[in-house]
């Protein structure tokens with residue numbers, strides 16, 4: 001996909017409803033033809049990488065590399081606000097986000113997939129985490145951080161791939177730690193005691209921002225190690241990459257199968273995230289009184305929701 005980047009057009013004329021955010025070891029998806037490489041600017045800066053538009057059976061899909069094209073961005077340096085805002089500005093309403101995770105449970109073995117349904121926030125407040133600040137306040141609901149409809153699609157696709165050795169755990173709690181160092185053994189045991197299933201450094205603030213932007217968002221996680229609570233080897237980058245490489249074929253197939261399903265339903269309420277429509281806008285509009293609103297902050301919100309302040 002990246003080979004053609006210099007020759008691809010930098011514009012695309014149609015809305016793109018579906019996006020994939022690729023994480024560690026997932027920098028491309030097979031079987032999709034790149035048709036554009038977009039450089040998008042947002043009020044929150046530039047995204048992690050150009051956004052590639054891939055086409056499959058006539059349906060466009062946006063692809064963004066979370067850590068940059070060369071994995072040059074540490075988890076706390078990922079410009080998550082720019083990433084989510086840029087995707088929304090292209091018409092994206094559904095995001096499938098891929099993540100390499102450590103396992104906190106014996107039964108979640110390296111190379112197993114997990115579709116989490118909960119998050120515990122162990123980031124340290126150093127990452128910008130909201131669109132609604134600086135003179136426009138908003139509080140969105142985040143009780144269930146992922147999208148159950150998308151989770152169901154992933155489950156169905158993984159079930160069809162059981163014969164290829166794909167094991168998927170439906171549900172589970174992802175602990176999102178700050179990093180970039182891995183956890184101490186005491187922390188790892190504590191996360192297990194808290195009920196954590198898996199651990200990464202990327203679920204937040206991405207999932208929170210997706211909710212603020214009224215996007216349907218689901219993470220697909222692949223275990224690349226047992227975190228250091230386990231009595232086998234302690235996790236390091238080589239181990240993560242070894243398992244990622246070993247299972248990259250299945251990871252790409254699973255993401256591809258999920259995209260195939262979503263493409264079939266590109267105009268459905270689920271893919272267009274109709275169930276989230278208006279939720280953040282309602283949370284913002286009634287909080288800050290007109291006389292307290294900052295025009296610059298209002299303009300930024302307008303980038304996410306064109307026409308926001310007119311109604």
Ligand SMILES: CSC[C@H]1O[C@H](OP(=O)(O)O)[C@H](O)[C@@H]1O
Pocket residue numbers: 022023024025066067075098099100101179200201202203237240
């Ligand atoms: C290379 S191990 C730690 C790194 O891997 C995960 O990345 P991603 O979620 O983007 O796949 C994890 O969150 C850390 O950022």
Ligand SMILES: Nc1ncnc2[nH]cnc12
Pocket residue numbers: 100101102103177182183199200201224225226227228235240
């Ligand atoms: N053990 C681990 N801790 C945090 N992030 C990870 N990503 C992959 N493995 C991880």
